[in-house]
Every structure is written in C-alpha cells, then in structure tokens.
Amino acid sequence: MKLIIQIPCYNEEKTLALALAELPREVPGFNQVEWLVIDDGSTDATRQVAIDNGVDHIVGYTRNQGLAKVFMLGLDACVRQGADVIVNTDADNQYDAGYIPSLTQPILDGKADMVIGARPIKMIEHFSFTKKVLQRLGSSVVRKVSHTDIPDAPSGFRAFSRDAAMKLNVFNEYTYTLETIIQAGMKQMAVTSVPVEVNEDLRPSRLVKSISSYIKKSIITILRIFVVYKPFRFFLITGLVLFGMGLILGLRFLYYYLFGDGTGHIQSVILAGVMMGIGFQTILVAFIADLLSVNRKLLEEVQYRIRKLESQPDKGERDDSTQTRPQAT
Secondary structure, rough: OEEEEEEOOOOOOOHHHHHHOOOOOOOOOOOOEEEEEEOOOOOOOOOHHHHHHHOOEEEOOOOOOOHHHHHHHHHHHHHOOOOOEEOOOOOOOOOOOHHHHHHHHHOOOOOEEEEEEOHHHHEEEEEEHHHHHHHHHHHHHHHHHHHHOOOOOOOOOOEEEEHHHOOOOOOOOOOOOHHHHHHHOOOOOEEEEEEEOOOOOOOOOOOOOOOOOHHHHHHHHHHHHHHHHHHHHHHHHHHHHHHHHHHHHHHHHHHHHHHHOOOHHHHHHHHHHHHHHHHHHHHHHHHHHHHHHHHHHHHHHHHHHHHHHHHHOOOOOOOOOOOOOOOOO
C-alpha cells in the first residue's frame, strides 16, 4: 500500500521546510510513504526548498492557477504515481501531521472514501469570534446540502481513497473544500471525519482575505454546486415560485375586477403575465437541465474509467504538466 501526502504551495519558501519536517515517512498500514508538492506558479524558492527537503515528486504550473485547480492537479499526479491513499495538507504547517494515521485509518478499514480532519474550532485562539461562527454556519449548510455529517467542512486536512480521487471533479476556482464534500455526498461516497489538532498560526490565511468576501464566495460556491448536481430541483422550484407569484397577482386582479370597481390594477395583469411566462420557461429549463445532468453523469463515468485505465501500473506515460522531480541526494 502506498500513501502520498500532497501539499499545494504558492510562495511558501518560509514555511514549507517546517511543514515537511513534521511529515512522517512511515505510517501504519502502508509500506510506502511519499511526499508530493504542487507548485502553483511560485515566484520564490518554493521548488528548491521542496527539493532540499527530500520531496519525492514536484508538479505544478508556471503561472498561478488557484487552489482548486492545483488541488486537482495533485490528485491526478498522486493517482498516476500509484497512490492507494492520498492525504492533503497545507504548506503553512497549520495541521498537526501526527494525526495522519488517524486520518487514513477509516480508509484502510474500508469504512470511508473520504476523511476530513475536524479542527477544534472553539479552541483555536487565532480564529476570531466571527470566523468561528461562520465556520460553524458554513459547515451546517454543507451538511444539509451534501447529506453528510462533517463538523468542519472548510478543513483542508483530509484523506482520499484512490477510487474517490479519480471520481472527483472541482468546477469552482475558489476552493475545493466545500465542493468536494458536497460532490462526494451526492455521489454516494462514504464521508467521515476524525478530530485533529492544529499548530501555531504562522501566517494569515490567503483564502480568507476578508469575512465578507469569504461569505460571498462560499454562498456562490454552494449555489453553483447545487445547480450542477440538482439542476431539476433548482430550476423547478424557481419556476414554480415565479409562476405562483404571477398567479397570485392574476387572481388579485380578477378579484378586484369581479368584486371591485372593475377598473384599474392593469399593472397587476402585466406583471402577472410576465412572471407566469418567466416561471413557465424556467420550468421548461428544469427538464432541459435534467437531461444535461444525465449527460454529465455519463461523461463523468467515462472520465472515471479513462482515469482508471491510465493509472494502471503498466502505464508509463505521464502528462507534461505533472513531471516528477527526483529526490535530492
């Protein structure tokens, strides 16, 4: 069994060595443990630090692409390198690497496809009160949408089975944390969590630049995922609401026309017609979106089978964007 620990990096020369120093080379249940760094177009000495500290594989882009895209590149590279289990952690040493065995154990036991490291949010001193509240609120929304029981949805400390890694697709460019949980839940994967601890804060979060920005982007992310994976329900509900509002306005006009003075309220007729028309068209869109959703699922199944074939041990080819660097000697 091979475990690969991947670390997305963007200009992490100051903290990467510390994070790597904490990573294990031996984990119970695995006879191979390797490290992989995904360089997101760093302009500092991140790559050299990775080589100097014995990283087995370095993949990445020459230009900054964002966390979500880099995360997916890492999963693909780990699968190509023959990983049976993949652990994702941060380059700022936020998460205690000593919990990696706990993180991987549910997968080794065949009880989970994805395991999330749940941080003790209430006890983290460098998290503001507002951030703690938003973390809990956001996690509760993700739990309802994904039908999972994950207490810390934004946590980036997580483990994936090989099969789960090949089934995931991240469409959002902001972050992978929320989308992968919702996607896993909707794909009927077994998702669980284990409690983990965090280390001292070394630098401010680059993902949460401001609370308002984080809230806005998180809401957009959840909404987009819901539209992608539940398009029929989304457009049908939207269409019925619009059609219903138009119908109420139309009935209001009829009431005044039959039992009132019989004049005026012409604006209600116009608005009712517009809203009912838009609502009816949105309901039609729901059926079209449902057909597209079926097509997407078929394409994802084809993609999964292709990934599985390409990642077989006898395949020596690798994508140009995922070149493996030799370990420093």
